[in-house]
Amino acid sequence: MVATIAAGEAPSTVVFEACVIWVGDVAAHALFASPAAAAPPPNKPGRALYLRQGMSSKPVEQLHQVIVRFAGDSGDGMQLTGTQFTSEAAILGNDISTLPDFPAEIRAPAGSLPGVSGFQLHFADHDILTPGDAPTVLVAMNPAALKTNIGDLPKGGTLIVDADAFSERNLQKAGYAQNPLEDGSLAEYQLHAVPLTTLTVGALKGVEGVTPREAERSKNMFALGLMAWLYGRPIEPTIEFLRAKFGAKRPEIAEANVKALQAGYAFGETTESFAVTYEVKPAKLAPGTYRNITGNQALALGLLAASRLSGLPLFLGAYPITPASSILEELAGYKHFGVRTFQAEDEIAAAGAAVGAAFGGALAVTTSAGPGIVLKAETVGLAIMLELPLVICDIQRAGPSTGMPTKPEQADLLLVLYGRNGESPVPIVAARSPSDCFDAALEAVRIALKYRTPVYLLSDAYLANGSEPWLLPDLDALPDLTPSFATAPNAGDAFLPYLRDEHTLARPWALPGTPGLEHRIGGLEKADRTGNVSYDPENHDLMTRLRAQKVAGIAADIPELEVDDPDGEAKVLVLGWGGTYGPTAAAVRRLRAKGKQVAHAHLRHLNPFPRNTGDVLRRYERVLVPEMNLGQLRQLVRAQFLVDAIGYNRVRGQPLRAAELADAVEALL
């Protein structure tokens, strides 16, 4: 069936077996599979996934992985474009890993360098670990986006730009003396200068209720449509998403975006500039049900699950701070789970309210990033002395001081380990990937409740906003975290609030409201067993050691450090922690693919360390500690285990680059 629409007329949204659509002056042949042709996959009863069944007339090349970076103005919708493209990849079964890269300012001046917002997606037909060191395809929506990102695109990489955005004014704003599209400076890339804006506006002519400005803003959807075509992605899920997002309030905007998307898709098929399309097959992941998840989402769900598993109501005291705010916002949406979120007047009140809630028997949490963690220090010290459970989440970002709020770093380790007055031991748990934030949250809660102690849970800006597929856990298989509360006197007739459990050294947790157990606790040093205020010299020495012992003893209750050393013959160990897991594992993979032997271990518990850590380290001739800081874990490892560990340190506000790290490790082999 053929339908001809005159040039200048907007194509209507119909699906034909095959149709010819004129978009502006360009004839686009677009072949859409009829919905009935795609059988619904078994996991989606009643909802057909519309898969394009190789309907392009152009040759298809298979790729094992693609790394796409979308970059444009903060107002250009790059994050939306990126997350939709990610969704499409996830639905097709690729393994994915993302890295949003946005500026701290809400909206810097249009076309300016600081205003560039980016989104990088790595999708593959195999299990991948990072969003990629560098993109293989860069989609740059304006000169500023090109300027800031072109340095990362390797020679021969694909470069797609909105040619219309390369006006004199925009070039000037980006600091270009000449137009790079014309002066040959981009000769080493596969450049596609597409008049995205013109094409988009043309496709949307005649859509009622949409101003030219609004039409222009849909160009990100045109770009997405083009990319979807290029990589054989279905656009129907995005169409559904757009209609759901805009349909109720501004249906004409929804339609404009949908048309732009379809026009971009059609354009790819028509234009000779794109001679091939690419296919990235689904990855072989472990069987189960998956969803895409960011670290902050996973962390929030982990806390919620922990609340269920412990039977304690969840209380979050928090103050908005990048990049932790979305945890507060996420949990604020779970009131029907009985979650209380409290946006306090400041960071200290947020932690203080959490301590108060813990005193009353809630599962108490406070979240922040570096500058807020510093403010909470005194309150955490109080919680140590009170020996109450409290989870403090530090979503680390580049510092010091205000630093770079949206960029990842892992330089708060020594802060959370030591940053309180006196001897103030606190357990530390660190997540290693976006989905691991769920498990790390459970572990932090487990330790906090069992040992009646604050626990720091470390994440970072990359894990928080980056996403990956998450194998949904079986809730029934998760541990029971129910704590035991004191309900009766524990010493004859009396209740001694500091009479410790002989195994865990945890003190009994008696909640206000329990008759007969009335007692007072506080920040002053307290006598062993009775908890009365005490200045006795021997007592203080004893209590200081007991508190240290309680935390050190947790080592008996956490797994041993696992080492990935396939043939057991490696002489070099790479030891990481936190969000460097992906790049480190990828680097190790690279080396092994070249036949090199290298061992890899990744710490989840930073205090106490797993009980075999010293033994593991001493087995290797060299120990390399890659970190996004100047050597904090390295320092700890050297001090505690007397091992001559060396560091690989980058403080760029970006995840480590696997290739660079691999080179550094190789130099040691």
Add this chain to the structure above:
Amino acid sequence: MSERAGNGNGSLTAKDFRTDQEVRWCPGCGDYAILAALQSFLPQLGIPRERIVFISGIGCAARFPYYMNTYGMHSIHGRAPAIATGLATTRPDLSVWVVTGDGDALSIGGNHLIHALRRNVNLTILLFNNRIYGLTKGQYSPTSELGKVTKSTPMGSLDWPFNPISLAIGAEATFVARAIDTDKQGMAEVLRAAAEHRGSAFVEILQNCPIFNDDAWTFVRDDKQGVNRIVLRHGEPITWGAEREKALRQLPDGTIEACAADEPDVLVHDETHAEPSLAFALSRVTQATHGGTPVGVFRNVERPVYDDLMAEQLRLAEAQRGPGDLNALLRAGETWVVS
């Protein structure tokens, strides 16, 4: 269980609220009187001892919880209102009291105080005002008078002081009152009203520090004749003096002046007045400006209570969305199966 355990059946006495800890305030400290008054008062509340919690910050006043046989927390400087907010909002079954001082509440703790009052969290906040820093041995406080010579201000303080009542009213407090440490009856009346008030109740207690600021309040403490005390009683004309010869009235510009009790337009106290301006004007009446110090309840109005609002949202959310289903939540959005 000890036979002294509170169970709210009316058999509690002051003795039940005493702990076995030796009280360590200085001889003559006003805190003794407040402690005794509170221990006498609490049995009348009809709340089981185990459901009463005292939370303090740092200061002499903050030692209070150790001497009350209830649950208690001696926390960190200035932060008690925040900690108490966390407890009150998660445990609506408890009676939560905050004990603080002029330094703890108005200096380092100022921010937490005003926000707790603004939110109207269900707490009773007792601020022992002795116009000095006692525990740290005599530096000036935010309520010390301008020019006060202390160890840290040898040439006199440069700070204009806070008026705690004015500040509380300015912070939107729904219950504001003042009592005197040695006025057991007056304090009991104020405490009863504070305890009955649902929401934040702010009570300034004028307290004497015999060591570092003795006699700061003598003019109103040792004043059985009522020469200086202006006792505010809701619905009654505001008069004082040995013969009740003095009174207060409001001028057209909103300020309050002292006048003779037989003059027209003597102010009749209205603690429930919707607008805080009247209570605020009364808070500006001081010994220095009007020859009298108001005590009693300045303001007592109803406003939705933070704890209740929070609980209501949880109820509403569950009614609208059904009780949370964690499995369903995990699977929300796009999922796919790998087999």
